[in-house]
Amino acid sequence: MTISNPTAPSPSGLASANGHAKVQELESVTIRFCGDSGDGMQLAGTQFTNASAILGNDISTLPDFPAEIRAPAGTLAGVSGFQLHFSSHAIHTPGDTLNTLVAMNPAALKTNLKDLEPGGILIVNSDSFGTSDLQKAGYTSNPLDSEAMKNYRLIKVPINKLNREAVAECKLSPREADRCKNFFALGLVFWMYERPMEPTLKWIREKFAKNPAVLEANTRALKAGYNYGETMELLPVHYRVPKAKIPPGTYRKITGNEALAIGLVTATQLAKKELIYASYPITPATPILETLADLKRYGVKTLQAEDEIAAMGMAIGAAFGGAIGVTATSGPGVCLKSEAIGLAVMTELPCVIIDVQRGGPSTGLPTKTEQADLLQAMFGRNGECPVPIVAPRSPADCFHMVFEAVRIATRFMTPIFLLSDGYIANGAEPWSIPSLDSLPRIAIQHPTTPNSWANEPQHENGAGEPGKFLPYKRDEWLVRPWAVPGTPGLEHRIGGLEKQDVTGNVNYEPGNHEHMVRTRAKKIQNIAETIPDLKVHGPASGDLLVLGWGGTYGAILTAVERAQRKGWSVAHAHLQYLNPMPKNTEAVLRSYKQVLIPELNAGQLLWLIRAKYCVPAVGLNKIQGRPFLVSEIEAKIEAILTGAPDVEITTTPVVSDGPSQG
Amino acid sequence: MSATTLPTLTVKDLTTDQDVRWCPGCGDYSILAQMKKALASLGVPREKIVFVSGIGCSSRFPYYMNTYGFHTIHGRAPTIATGLKMAQPDLQVWVVTGDGDGLSIGGNHLLHVIRRNVDVKILLFNNEIYGLTKGQYSPTSRLGTRTKSSPQGSIDNPIRPLSVAIAAEATFVARTIDVDVNHMVTVLQRAAAHKGTAFVEIYQNCKIFNDGVFDYVTDKSIKSDNLLYLEHGKPLVYGKDRNKGIRLNGLDPEAVELGNGIAVDDLLHHNESAKEPSLAYLLSRMVHPEFPECVGVFRAVRKPTYEELVQEQIVKAIKAKGPGKIEDLFRSEDQWTVE
């Protein structure tokens, strides 16, 4: 695999003599669409992504939207952006710097220009740079006239005007007509990068089937944008990013949240179990609920609970009833669910708790990504309360890891955390569609007969008599049987009070309590016997191991590969299983002179690794609500290996347009 | 109740090997005994019955019933019962709660399980006190109740459990009293037979921390004048000599003596199946000493249960587009093939 550092080509001397723009081939392009949150930038970005994916590029996306649904139009707080990295080779991140920026208004320009590379293409809607637009964005003069613009290839397009002309015959109100302008901009960029329009045209036909006027207008706007690019020869060249050389197969685009929803349905259907999904709406986990709520014909039952606690209780109740109980939330919701998660630990019932992490503490940064709930998932409950944790490393990996979560929960009769994050949840990448035969079948058994025999030790109250059902009699992995109400002869009671070993009766004896605490912990440790070893990408031993978890995978992998190509002795390992960790984790850590742990938090895996293995690892920590740039990790790797002074991640300049904006 | 002819269980079948640990004289003993009697008469097999409770004295109940049981956490029993009913709609699920568990820490869940009309039977043991934490005032304690946490008397307005349930659109609402054993069995049987959420308030004497708080409806010498047994279609008559009744004065109830121009026909007549819950609500607001307090079934109407609606949507979705196939789900977005 090769890593490109894409730069836009020089504009000089490429225009062809016959007036038709030439085509230039590029390996990779990073583009960002940004505008007001009402401008439809997420839609434009998604459509561009679809077109690129269908064309066969590898893709990685980074949607970035404000917490406010509709912040005042034109303000900095209301800017919404969608970044896409598309490439003719395998890529793992949405790109560090932009080759092309589409800015629909001054506020979008102001907040995003810093990410555009020198010489990059800047497309602006010049109709939205009037005096009041500039004022709302805090500009005192028109930035398009400034010296700074000389650093970019600025393309001013009067999108409002051109779009209105394009849709003039569709008999829309001026407001409705203006809503089509994202399609005009999209058409223009489609032309620039030789993308096929058909997938978007098809989407428009399906989406607006009931509204022919809007269907027609959006179609016209898209085509008008495309044709405008072509006829005006806006650029002397247009660009082609060929198909990526990725492993053969049938692919689709998938976001992390979609992969979780689809993975849950698949895992439970193959296990011949009912999926009961209970959740309270919370950003950024809500799309999972919305997706599953629309999958009723797959037999999925969804409950929109009255609160986070209720959602957890419903998942536990479903598990007690023999179904796969699942809930998803974000950090604040995990806080509320904690007591109930403890109940699931005590009663040893299998349920899956998905935490799509966001910036915290408290309400924090609802729409921004962070990895700061690891220690909460690990320890955030009363008592000795071990819960296994898995963490997908990319959007498509969510499918695999949620399968694992269901497997571990049911095999070990335990609640389990799956830690996703805002970046994985909303980001998209190609997913190689698996064949059903290749997927594991999770085998689940419910007892139908009593499990107590004549030669067993007797317990208090005669509970060890032959023919009785003993709800806490464990198998070789220390797992108790999952007997389901409705089964004759197995009537039993469970609850949150400490259990007597074997019988499950309420018991407060000191020795029994310690035994049960240790047994519950040992059971969770036993999971390590069933998970794959930690794999290393790079030399099996050497100077530096970069250890990560979760959504930082792509950035770390790319940075490590770049360092490897420069000849450094550095390897990458990524933990998808955080509790318990793979059995070879310590051996891997000890095979390198130094260990670097980059995280989007203040050092939580770092804390665990140091405490657990006494390895003097160091951290690289970014807490800005944004994913790592590859360059940030690369710089830290080099600093460590060259013994240079510590590298800190610089804070992006704060852009503010006044105290009232959230 | 024709179910009484199908006894498949005995009281002994329903008794567990666990020692019952309520205080001697606690009203909970009677409720446990009547519950076993009611269930033994219903013909529902033991394995189909589940008791789900929260935290508090009442919430120990599942340990003493030889059915399936789940002693959960404070206030959350309705949520766990809801999840369980989603998984197994055929089970007969009883939620046992108290005034603290159900109306304080779990108030939100109580509202929502009722408004969804999940097919569970909720028994709220109302003793107007926190027993398990040793005697603090509860959301149903009368104003001025002196406890260790309200030494000068409580100043928090009490709420009436049945008024809350009715406001939450309960389809079955009833009240009974721990010592009124035959009445309780009948009410429990009615609750069991109801399709949808059945909410039953049981006046329960806490011998230790709030003894005698319901004497006005349990003391044989005075209770007849303070207690009104509701009967569907019948006038609201009460009193030792059956000479008192409730009539409507404008929008308010009024306790009157019969005679002197007031006839039985002038009295309110009970209608438990009224479409609007106004009458049930009015009855739930009648409080001693101004009024007799009503027991019996306040409201019983049939509406679709949550489980039925969930199933209906699944059936509809399958009818419209056929049963979901995983392959289709994988291909719910445009695809491309790499050779």
Ligand code: SF4
């Ligand atoms: S404290 Fe009161 S309610 Fe609790 S068991 Fe004792 S008497 Fe019953």
